[in-house]
Amino acid sequence: MEGLLREAFAPLRLDIINDSAKHSGHSGDDGSGESHFTIVIESTAFDGVSRLNRQRMVNQALGDIPGQRVHALAIKAIAPN
Structure with a gap:
């Protein structure tokens, strides 16, 4: 995901946070x-x-990636200032 997003947007900031542990055992958790x-x-x-x-x-x-390999994706996309 990081490479695709860097290539597409040349971001000033990019944080990709893996929240999977918080959803262990829930729907969509593939292990x-x-x-x-x-x-x-x-x-x-x-x-x-x-x-x-x-x-x-x-x-x-x-x-x-979303919907196929990743079950849930929260996106906060912001413009500078």
């Missing part, structure tokens, strides 16, 4: 330890873009 993530990304690519469209941009950049 891999890589099923639930939070992404915090700051990029000038998000200037003037609505919150919903920022999230769509991130999902598009990640391709088949």
